[in-house]
Amino acid sequence: MGVLGPNVLLLGMAIGMAMVTLVASNDNLRVAYQWNQIDYEFPGGNDDRAEAIRSGAYVPENVIPVGLEVYKKRLFLTLPRWKPGIPASLAYININGDKIQQNMPMLELSAVNQLPSGQASNLGGTKHSGQAPLNVSPVRCCCCCKVFHQEGPEAFSAPQSSAPLITHLSSLGRRTPRLSEKDDDRLYVADFEKLLQLAQTSDRQQQQQQQESSAQSSRSRREGPELDKKRASPSRRHRQPVASRWPDHTTTQSPKLRPYPSWNAHRQMGDEEAPEIVSPFRIRADRCGRLWVLDTGVSDLLGETKVLAPTSLLVYDLHNDNLLRRFKFPADHIKESSFYANIAVEDTDCDDTFAYAADLGAPGLVVYSWKLQESWRVQHHFFHPDPLAGNYTITGISFQWDDGLFGIALSRPQSDGFATLYFHPLSSTNEFSVSTRILRNQTLATSDKIYREFKVLGSRGPNGQAGVAFLDQKTGVIFYALPNLNAVTCWKTSNRAYTIKSLGRVYMSVTDMVFPNDVKVDDESNLWVLSDRLHQYMYSSLDPKDVNFRILTATVKDAIENTACDTKIKPLPDIITNLGDILRPSTTTVPPKTKSAASSVLTSLAVLAVAALAKLLL
Numbered sequence: 001m002g003v004l005g006p007n008v009l010l011l012g013m014a015i016g017m018a019m020v021t022l023v024a025s026n027d028n029l030r031v032a033y034q035w036n037q038i039d040y041e042f043p044g045g046n047d048d049r050a051e052a053i054r055s056g057a058y059v060p061e062n063v064i065p066v067g068l069e070v071y072k073k074r075l076f077l078t079l080p081r082w083k084p085g086i087p088a089s090l091a092y093i094n095i096n097g098d099k100i101q102q103n104m105p106m107l108e109l110s111a112v113n114q115l116p117s118g119q120a121s122n123l124g125g126t127k128h129s130g131q132a133p134l135n136v137s138p139v140r141c142c143c144c145c146k147v148f149h150q151e152g153p154e155a156f157s158a159p160q161s162s163a164p165l166i167t168h169l170s171s172l173g174r175r176t177p178r179l180s181e182k183d184d185d186r187l188y189v190a191d192f193e194k195l196l197q198l199a200q201t202s203d204r205q206q207q208q209q210q211q212e213s214s215a216q217s218s219r220s221r222r223e224g225p226e227l228d229k230k231r232a233s234p235s236r237r238h239r240q241p242v243a244s245r246w247p248d249h250t251t252t253q254s255p256k257l258r259p260y261p262s263w264n265a266h267r268q269m270g271d272e273e274a275p276e277i278v279s280p281f282r283i284r285a286d287r288c289g290r291l292w293v294l295d296t297g298v299s300d301l302l303g304e305t306k307v308l309a310p311t312s313l314l315v316y317d318l319h320n321d322n323l324l325r326r327f328k329f330p331a332d333h334i335k336e337s338s339f340y341a342n343i344a345v346e347d348t349d350c351d352d353t354f355a356y357a358a359d360l361g362a363p364g365l366v367v368y369s370w371k372l373q374e375s376w377r378v379q380h381h382f383f384h385p386d387p388l389a390g391n392y393t394i395t396g397i398s399f400q401w402d403d404g405l406f407g408i409a410l411s412r413p414q415s416d417g418f419a420t421l422y423f424h425p426l427s428s429t430n431e432f433s434v435s436t437r438i439l440r441n442q443t444l445a446t447s448d449k450i451y452r453e454f455k456v457l458g459s460r461g462p463n464g465q466a467g468v469a470f471l472d473q474k475t476g477v478i479f480y481a482l483p484n485l486n487a488v489t490c491w492k493t494s495n496r497a498y499t500i501k502s503l504g505r506v507y508m509s510v511t512d513m514v515f516p517n518d519v520k521v522d523d524e525s526n527l528w529v530l531s532d533r534l535h536q537y538m539y540s541s542l543d544p545k546d547v548n549f550r551i552l553t554a555t556v557k558d559a560i561e562n563t564a565c566d567t568k569i570k571p572l573p574d575i576i577t578n579l580g581d582i583l584r585p586s587t588t589t590v591p592p593k594t595k596s597a598a599s600s601v602l603t604s605l606a607v608l609a610v611a612a613l614a615k616l617l618l
């Protein structure tokens with residue numbers, strides 16, 4: 001310590017802070033496809049379509065995409081039978097990969113990225129603009145509401161006060177749309193110089209760093225007004241229409257869907273007769289070329305619910321689209337309020353594959369062994385919803401859900417050959433994990449001796465309820481859909497901390513990301529996100545004149561660049577993160593300068609300082 005002296009330490013801290021500040025997001029996703037309403041390629045063309053509409057077999061406003069998967073050049077969507085008039089509940093489009101990857105500019109004309117969900121009502125492109133929030137109750141759960149009705153619109157209830165996660169994500173902000181590598185550099189340098197200047201001039205703050213105890217209060221004092229100012233600033237609300245910088249070949253891509261695997265698989269012969277596929281929510285294509293379809297077997301979920309078939313796993317061969325296997329869940333897996341909406345597949349060994357299905361209604365996890373052709377049901381306290389985390393407000397619509405186990409995401413095999421399953425209930429802000437070593441052993445998994453094998457990782461904080469989660473095995477980054485915040489966030493599983501601050505902001509928008517509903521990474525490391533305004537579909541109605549469903553994409557690399565999940569950035573020791581907060585400048589602005597020799601020297605110095613600091617700390 002004495003050798004290095006306070007100046008070096010300070011510099012080191014400034015670097016720590018620089019790294020923290022660089023953890024800002026790009027909101028790099030772009031809209032690849034978008035629809036006002038979902039349409040299909042009917043076998044007999046327009047006549048067929050007209051007949052389907054006339055007979056009620058196709059009710060365009062009732063079709064909503066909920067699940068997404070990408071395998072090779074096909075993008076699959078599930079269109080569950082919530083309401084009548086769904087001609088096919090699993091369908092696909094062919095991806096014109098090159099077009100999307102290279103020529104498809106960002107469609108973000110009206111992206112508003114700063115606002116918490118409660119403030120969306122007068123900005124978003126939804127029907128509810130300016131209206132009082134609807135209060136909707138009672139609702140049993142997200143996906144199995146047999147009973148629901150609207151009581152609104154009621155007296156205006158104020159949006160929830162800005163909660164920590166939204167504060168954090170908003171403060172990460174969005175950088176100026178990227179123009180070139182050079183501009184990016186400039187941003188880095190600007191941040192960096194700002195930090196150095198701060199470190200060199202502020203004695204007062206130097207004292208503050210040593211008083212860790214006062215850190216908390218000073219942080220909130222400084223951050224509060226700053227954020228409010230940002231929100232109020234019109235220039236941050238109304239972004240430059242970026243699309244105008246591109247030629248006008250950017251028009252909507254709204255392809256018609258083709259049923260999977262065929263029209264026949266969706267044809268219902270009699271009223272009580274089940275088609276091959278009834279109503280899947282989420283699907284998963286494994287690395288062995290199989291498509292796993294988790295079919296709830298229930299039709300007209302929001303109306304006169306009919307159970308046409310027991311919950312089943314259908315497994316298709318993606319090479320020829322043949323049905324390889326149908327596995328019906330045994331009766332004891334299906335409790336009174338069971339509802340299986342999500343699936344994860346551990347495909348390390350194609351012959352010894354395990355599928356995991358999450359029961360959100362009667363919280364539990366079904367483990368299915370492909371080899372044994374057998375399944376068992378696992379229970380744990382951590383699968384249950386948090387009774388205090390079931391209040392949602394999205395684009396001015398308030399509702400309450402009490403869904404249990406929902407997001408399930410698998411890591412790649414750990415040193416013992418077993419994956420880690422990361423999981424959370426929907427109505428909860430906590431994240432948990434368990435090794436599949438426990439789950440895959442039927443004796444163990446169904447015994448009462450495994451309580452301690454399940455770990456609590458941490459909390460995403462108020463409004464941090466997450467729906468679907470997906471883990472990209474190449475980077476070890478989990479992506480989360482956060483409906484309450486109109487956001488997709490990420491967390492790097494190599495990060496020891498699971499806190500609000502260790503979450504990165506991938507994308508946030510009250511137009512493009514209203515109810516993010518599914519998230520996947522394909523085998524070419526592209527991230528795909530489906531947003532679908534589900535709450536509006538359920539509690540109000542979708543406007544056919546509006547874009548309601550969007551599929552956004554980016555490479556994983558671009559999606560996590562400059563976020564807390566960027567694999568180039570090593571997780572910081574907590575102490576540096578905290579000091580960064582104390583030092584965080586509130587009003588200082590330094591005009592950007594181009595990268596100079598001087599700043600390169602500073603960079604080298606900084607690296608040295610960090611190394612020295614690391615030594616001190618370890």
Ligand SMILES: *[C@@H]1O[C@H](CO)[C@@H](O)[C@H](O)[C@H]1NC(C)=O
Pocket residue numbers: 118157158159160391392393398
């Ligand atoms: C639920 O959220 C709404 C909107 O933010 C709020 O007005 C209401 O008080 C909350 N209800 C409960 C029980 O927390």
Ligand SMILES: *[C@@H]1O[C@H](CO)[C@@H](O)[C@H](O)[C@H]1NC(C)=O
Pocket residue numbers: 441442443444
């Ligand atoms: C399953 O777990 C039990 C109890 O720990 C153990 O005795 C048994 O060997 C395990 N079975 C397998 C196949 O690993």
